[in-house]
Amino acid sequence: MKTQDRHIRSKVRWGIAGIFVLFLAAFAYDVPAVFNRGIDTVNKTVALGIPHIPENPFQLGLDLQGGAHLVYQADVTDIPFADRAVAVEGVRDVIERRVNAFGVGEPNVQTAKVGDDYRLNVELAGITDVNRAITMIGETPILEFQEENNVPPRALTAEEQAQIDEENAAAKEKAVLVVNALQAGQDFDSLVQEYSQDDTSKNNNGYVGFVPSSVAVLAPIYEWAQTHAEGDVSQDTIETDIGYHLVKRGVEQEGEPQVAASHILVCYLGASGCANPLYTKEEARAKAQDIFDQANADNFAQLAQEFSSDPSVVENGGDLGTFGKGAMVPAFEEAVYNAEVGQIVGPVESQFGFHVIYKTGESAETEYEISHVFIRKTLDTDILPSQSPWMPTGLSGKQLERAEVVTDGNTGAVQVSLQFDQEGTELFEEITGRNVGKSIAIFLDGAPISIPSVNQAIGGGRAVITGSFTVKEAQVLSQRLNTGALPVSIELISQQSIGASLGAESLSKSMKAGILGILLVMVFMLLYYRLPGLVSVISLAIYII
Template sequence: MRQNKFLIGIIFIITLYAVLINIPSVPLNIHAGPININRTLHPLEFNIHLGPINIVKSFPPKFGLDLSGGTHLVLEADMTGVAESDRKSAFDAAKTVVERRVNLYGLTEPVIQQSKVGNSYRIIAEIPGVTDVHQAVDLIGKTAQLTFREEASESAKVATPSGLLEVWPKETKLTGKQLKKSEVTFDPKTGVPQVSLEFDEAGSKLFSDITSRNIGKTLAIFLDNELLSAPNVSERIDGGKAVINGSFGVDEAKKLSIALNAGALPVPLKPIEERNIGATLGQSSIDKSLLAGGIGLTIIAVFMIVQYGILGIVAVCALVIYTFLTLAIFKIIPVTLTLAGIAGFILSVGMAVDANILIFERMKEERGWGHSFVSALRLGFDRAYPSIRDSNVSSLLTCGILYYFGSGTIRGFAITLAIGILVSLFSAVVITRTFLGMIYKD
């Protein structure tokens, strides 16, 4: 009994937060005698201030290119110097790097496609949520070839941009290929953003050798033949770690780190078409999807209540809670919703009902065999659970396969369906059982 009350409290708190995260911004105007309320309700935001720590987090929905628009880019690969037999593999590798960079920048659903027109190798990128074309080009079009160069003379100290490669003409064997990982850090003395580098075992040895023979000199770090920094080497550096200092903002440092982690492009990419595109489906499709979901939920509710009575009412309540919880999780992660993703969510609603039907039908069988309602309730859940578990595991495996082998909107469908399945399992086994346990007591 105490356990049921505790679970009811947890479910209530979680549901309340889910509802507050999902409520739209709506004006609230109440005038009743001396009471006048003129406010606008907004979705829940976390606003935490603990001394120097300030955490402000909101949960706006994220929509894909088909619902919110974004950036359309056509990039042409420069195959000059690439052998004819190697062009296909270089083209495939370039597409993989572009897709990895977009995915590392945030959870979106990019559409990255290849197109070969004659001798022109093109990559078409559609990126939802990015309305600044130049930002998109900087993110995915940068070659990101990291090199380390040794200085030739004392003139390095008075170098000008026009003669940088002459000042540091000696290219070392240490490049971005030996990079293990890169991340944005902050200088502990100045608080300025910087990009830290960590090399693999081979890179660590190379870096140690390079710094040992350049003590008292500068070591230049170049990205695509542009100087990032040229620190003075005061001692041999072991451990394979380095830092790139520069006039970085946080966003610039993040983009550089992403480009380095995703790897250098095997061939340069030149933008030949850049444009912002509007939503192809837009608010109208979102409204129609919500209407279809509402109609489907209503039909399910009527069926469950007519077929199972009070059990159906409890299942419908659990289904409403499930809907709020799932939508809240989509916002918290956040998941970029496309029309395919919304379809995955609606499909998971039907699967949530399937679990309740399995449990209720099993309870009917237990009642037919002479068990009391309370006993049938316990046995129904216990004996239906293996079937529910196995069906959900097989569905999750399918989602995993779709996510691993798919891309773009297929991955979005797999993510929303998988989240919906996990929440539906919690809804059927925990929420419905707890509610029924409160109604039918021993």
């Protein structure tokens, strides 16, 4: 009997502990700012490097947050009757993506048919610049075909270089001021607040986090941290490619595993980046399987030199060096991390072709906790931004007559068929002719919606986009292409600004009624059930949170 009582008491204690843990977790989710202040205090005291809880604001609807309600009418006069609903859905998709890009949380975009008219209802909660949103929404979607940009970037002018040199000289002088202030006895945290130009870490006393060796731009900081102890502050600034850092070292920890591997790539006609295709996809798969069957630790480098399509590593036996997660495409990464050291796996398919992979090593590197005072350098890219990897071809939605979902007659694979007009036919044949083995990007409103590979020059004005499409994915792509091709314009016919006062008033009354009701229930539970009532009150409080 005593054993049973102890068992019951133990279950009750564990139950109460579990309820308390759930309470803390719920409280941290609801008011993360309070917990983050406590985390900052702990990190300053014992330097554990506890990460912050994300502070995501609650998404309020139009009635609570206020905003705008817009009604548009689509002009489908020139659209065949059977295509009108699909065309309007495509416009809805474009408007939704435009609104998302505008930064509106939880937008609501719906289509409606009123008689013979097609309308779009747009709710923009929390919008402040209604006129700008109206202008952006009302633009006709722009469809463009672009090719890989092989034009070398221009060099900096003498004036631009002089500007960079002048600003970097000023940055170096500021770095000297930081060091002088440190040597004069100013504490690290106040140096961060006074001098640091890293806004993200400045609000957390310069805390950057744990730095691995794989972050190339911070390699000098990592090397310094290797030779210093917890709590040390660099007595001079450490220069990197991006600026000057006065560094404070925290604790160290074991980081993500790094792997070393070699590979043999067999690309095929249509694979991404396959400059000299020798095989069809099925032939490449069979060739990769044949190489895998032959490969072992002794002959792998020789096979790579003989058969690999990857020119960047073919001369060193396919050696990729050491890398961490995120460095390779997902299919390759999954295969190499799941393999044992010394194991050869494959063929592994990626967008580049078929890989045979030899895993040669794995190690967990040490990461160092770093805080810094950061003085930024002016970089070439600040003056001369990086050029786009794509450039216009002159082919756009004006020359695309329509896109539709089709299936391959032999394999049954789902494809998207394109039909161009006469001008588009000539342009498309010219563009595909000079991009065989490369990719062409299809942009809608400046964002890529598909990047198919070119297998051969395509004439006749018809083309198909192939890929591992589901029917739904092909329908969405076709819809987006038609949105940029069909002349669907929209007209604003109603605009209504909605204040948040009505929803706020309703919310306030509901909150007061809810709180009063819950308090009455809690009082009744305590008076009538006493201790069990207290447990139920705690449970109810956790449920509410």
